[in-house]
Every structure is written in structure tokens, then in C-alpha cells.
Amino acid sequence: MDTRVLKYFLTVAQTNNITKAAEQLHITQPTLSRQIMDLETELDIKLFNRENRRLQLTKAGILFQQRATTMLQLLDQTENDLHQQEEALTGEINLGSAVSSVSPYITKLIFEFQKLYPNVVFNLSDGDGDVLRRQLDEGLNDLVCLLEPVEAAKYNFLELPVREEWGVMMKKSAPLAKHSTITKEDLYKIPLILPHRSIVRDEVSDILKLDQTRLNIRATTSLPGNTVSLLRNSNYYGLTIKGVYNNFHDPDLVFVPLVPNKSTGDVLAWRKNTILSPAIEKFLQFVNEQIQGS
Structure with a gap:
């Protein structure tokens, strides 16, 4: 054709x-x-x-x-x-990332890498885990930053030195805003916005021994911006990671961690059985060296 x-x-x-x-x-x-x-x-x-x-x-x-x-x-x-040369590394790297604590970490690595290889261009995108994995599978992204767990049989990955703490985001005026922690009993009593990905909800539920049928779920969303917007304009509470709260810096919102404490790791993943360009291989080598030195 x-x-x-x-x-x-x-x-x-x-x-x-x-x-x-x-x-x-x-x-x-x-x-x-x-x-x-x-x-x-x-x-x-x-x-x-x-x-x-x-x-x-x-x-x-x-x-x-x-x-x-x-x-x-x-x-x-x-x-x-095919036109890249090792002596003067050039090319493009398509990298997707969730809006989380990994965002400032990976962008700092990109900045440091481009000091060494200024002719390598990064095309950055964001999305939830389902979107990022689909883009990776279809070849639209070369690398993606994902929350654990990942499918080890399908992807290669580097474990990044970043952890995501789970908790509840809410207005400062909300009754639970003065709590130091949020329990599963608290979750049963409030209108909730949950992550769209069922695997994430299930993982958090397992840690808290949570009965999801008792939750008052008002919305699910894959975009953190939608969660923040709903929280600003409602009396809802958003189950999310602290990295989302840190990225938006909204002075009218607060984040309260869950108890028992739940945290999730971040990984940089790419497809198995794929020939990587010299630029991608060099970037992965650079990231690995930074991880080992941290």
C-alpha cells in the first residue's frame, strides 16, 4: 500500500x-x-x-x-x-506521564539530559494509566511513566525513586479538612470522586479492606483537572494521590492521607520486543545512571 x-x-x-x-x-x-x-x-x-x-x-x-x-x-x-548518529545524537522521544509526583522528577531528568544532548527533542503528553498504556502499545509513545503495578510480561521498566501517597483531597472548609488522616469509615460517609481505573480503586480497597458497595460515588474521572474543578464547585471529596494536589497548588484545597498509609511506586516503561532508537537507548541509560546514583 x-x-x-x-x-x-x-x-x-x-x-x-x-x-x-x-x-x-x-x-x-x-x-x-x-x-x-x-x-x-x-x-x-x-x-x-x-x-x-x-x-x-x-x-x-x-x-x-x-x-x-x-x-x-x-x-x-x-x-x-534512521538518520540519527551517535556522534551527534539527534531525534525525538515521545514520552507520556500521569500528572503526579513523577512529573517534576522526569522533567528535571529531561532538562539535564538535554544539556548533554541538545539535539534530542522530547514530545511530552499526559493522561491516565489506561490512555498511556494504549498509546505505548500503539507506538504513539516510546516511553511512559506509570503507577505500579505494571504488566511485567508486556513491558520493560525502570523503577523510579518516586512514591505516590494516597489520600483524599477536599476544600479547606470541608468538615474532614481538619483531620490528620482519613479512615475507611470516613470514606463511607462522604460523596466521593474516584479514579476511573478500576485496578487503582481495587488496590486501594485491598489495603483499606474497603467495601466499595458502601461508597457514595458521585463521579469517576481519568483527568486530575476534572477532579480539582469538581472539588472547587461542590462538597465532594476526591480519592487521589498527593502528587495531583502538589501539581495544582490550589490554596483552597487540602490533602489528607489515608490510614493505614498507602503509597504506590512510579516506573518508566517501554514495550518489550521493540527496537529502540539511539536517542531512547541513551536516555534510558541516563535515567538508570541517575537512579543508581540517587
């Missing part, structure tokens, strides 16, 4: 119009129409519904749009990696 045709397809999918797409691509409309029909014939599936001169992606077309975008991104990244 010619990558040129993939670019043609993505342009048509974006404009929903053959004529407009042909103008953007600087080719004739009949040529573009034939290329799209040839692509559908090659795939043996209909990618567009054609109605009233306007094209709409079919369900298969939407899936192919996602995969075609990923394929072209990976091709561009591969071409960049």
Missing part, C-alpha cells in the same frame, strides 16, 4: 469532499476519486458513504483513518530514527 494513497485518503476524510481534497493535494478530482476507489478495492471494504456529493466515513473508514494516521506517524518517526 502506497503511503501517498494513505495521505490522499486522510485528506478526503478530513474535508469530506473530493473536490476540496483534490485542490489541497494539487491533483485532479478524477485522479483522486480513482485512487480512493482503488484503495477500497484493495481493502475489499467500503470506506465512505457517498450522498449528495458529500462523503462520510463508514465505521470501517473511521477505523482505517485511525490506523492510517498511526502508520504515517510511525513512518516519519522511523525515518528520523
